[in-house]
Amino acid sequence: MSEKTIRGILRHSDSETFVEGSDGEKYYKDRIIWDGYLSHWKDKRVFARELSQKDYMREEPIIIMWPDDPDPANPVVDLYYNERLVKYRTSTFGHNAISVNGEIFNFSHLLNENEVITSEEYFYRPALGEFAPSPESGMFELDVDGRDYYDKFGRNFMRTIHVLRLTGIDTDKLAGIYHRELKTIHSTPTDPKHPEKYRDFKFWNRSCATIIRDGLIEYGIDNISGFLPRDFFVSTLYGALMSKEKLGISVELFTMPQLNVPEASPSAMTPLLNPLNKNKLKKSLTLLAQ
Numbered sequence: 369m370s371e372k373t374i375r376g377i378l379r380h381s382d383s384e385t386f387v388e389g390s391d392g393e394k395y396y397k398d399r400i401i402w403d404g405y406l407s408h409w410k411d412k413r414v415f416a417r418e419l420s421q422k423d424y425m426r427e428e429p430i431i432i433m434w435p436d437d438p439d440p441a442n443p444v445v446d447l448y449y450n451e452r453l454v455k456y457r458t459s460t461f462g463h464n465a466i467s468v469n470g471e472i473f474n475f476s477h478l479l480n481e482n483e484v485i486t487s488e489e490y491f492y493r494p495a496l497g498e499f500a501p502s503p504e505s506g507m508f509e510l511d512v513d514g515r516d517y518y519d520k521f522g523r524n525f526m527r528t529i530h531v532l533r534l535t536g537i538d539t540d541k542l543a544g545i546y547h548r549e550l551k552t553i554h555s556t557p558t559d560p561k562h563p564e565k566y567r568d569f570k571f572w573n574r575s576c577a578t579i580i581r582d583g584l585i586e587y588g589i590d591n592i593s594g595f596l597p598r599d600f601f602v603s604t605l606y607g608a609l610m611s612k613e614k615l616g617i618s619v620e621l622f623t624m625p626q627l628n629v630p631e632a633s634p635s636a637m638t639p640l641l642n643p644l645n646k647n648k649l650k651k652s653l654t655l656l657a658q
Contacts, residue, residue: 373417375436378409387416387433402494404525404629405433412436415488415509423497424515430496434488443469443539447532449601450523451626451635455507462597462638465490465523466546469539473546475553475579477569479509482553484546491624492522497568521645522627529624529637532605536617537587538618545583571595588615599639599645606648609655621656 374396376389385406386397388415396416400423405414413436417431446467453459456493465474474483486524493499502509502517523529568574577600585592591607596599605639608619626635640646 373415374413376413378405378412378414378433380406380410380414389416389617399428399431400425400496401431401433403629404494404594404627408627409433409435415455418441419489419493420496421499424500430494430499432488432493433488434492437501439470440533442533442535443537444544445537445539446471447584447601447604449526449530449532449598450548451529452638453526454633454636458638460638462527464597464600465581466583468543468546471543473550475542475549475576477565478573479554479558479564479566481483482550482566490522491524491564493520495521495525496631501631506546521631524624524625525629526632528626530601531622531624532601532608533620533622534608534617535620538600538613542583542587545586546580549579590614594642594645595642597638597640599642602640602645602649603642605644605652609652617655623654 374387374389376387379388384397385401386394388636389395414432414433416431416437419432421430422428423430428627448465450463452462465472467487470487472485474481474485474486476482490553498516498518500517501507501519501523502512502514506544509518553566556567559565572595575595577597578595581600587613589607592604593612595604605621612619
């Protein structure tokens with residue numbers, strides 16, 4: 369955790385918003401704090417720190433906040449299926465990412481979105497500055513009065529996220545696989561016509577789902593298939609349950625409900641397109657309930 373991270377209670381009173389520290393100090397009381405945080409965490413314990421990016425109102429570093437929740441007791445791997453963003457055609461099938469002991473690996477057709485990122489930035493960035501949707505279109509838009517709006521704030525504010533948690537994985541080994549993949553991606557020459565894109569991205573074999581899939585297979589989880597995010601997620605759930613005795617792992621499934629804010633419409637579940645995965649999901653839920 370950064371030395372500049374503040375831990376306290378998010379307060380709003382007398383037109384002041386601040387984080388009340390254990391020392392009684394009112395941190396960030398003269399700064400912009402996103403309304404989305406207040407709507408969900410007012411009078412609750414949070415962490416907060418500055419980001420390098422600046423807001424567009426005062427040109428000050430953006431304040432990010434996230435819940436003061438306990439970390440898992442053991443090193444874990446969390447596979448995420450993010451429901452689809454209803455306003456984007458490219459989000460029709462949803463999205464996958466994976467957390468390996470707190471490092472979240474994200475893979476995308478956009479070069480700068482092939483990254484490893486902290487959990488607080490992945491889930492809880494505020495809809496301020498470049499992270500916000502465009503005030504004109506409500507979507508991704510560049511060069512609006514000289515400012516860029518990437519519409520890429522905290523994913524848990526944008527979507528419901530389904531989580532497959534694996535405990536007992538050799539996290540150093542698995543993280544090494546994904547760091548290697550990121551190195552390969554960023555060392556790939558770009559297409560001069562589209563320098564912002566990952567040249568070798570392919571929906572069926574070099575995508576958010578398939579790069580993660582191939583890493584898990586390389587690690588040793590058997591019987592995983594699929595290139596569509598939700599189908600891959602269900603296939604991995606079933607494959608992990610079938611491999612858990614061999615690998616000495618435990619398997620947990622849970623949901624992070626969308627934290628609704630005005631900047632994002634409710635996300636939507638994508639259907640399972642492979643009929644075999646409908647049966648695998650049914651079997652998996654039965655096994656988890658035992």
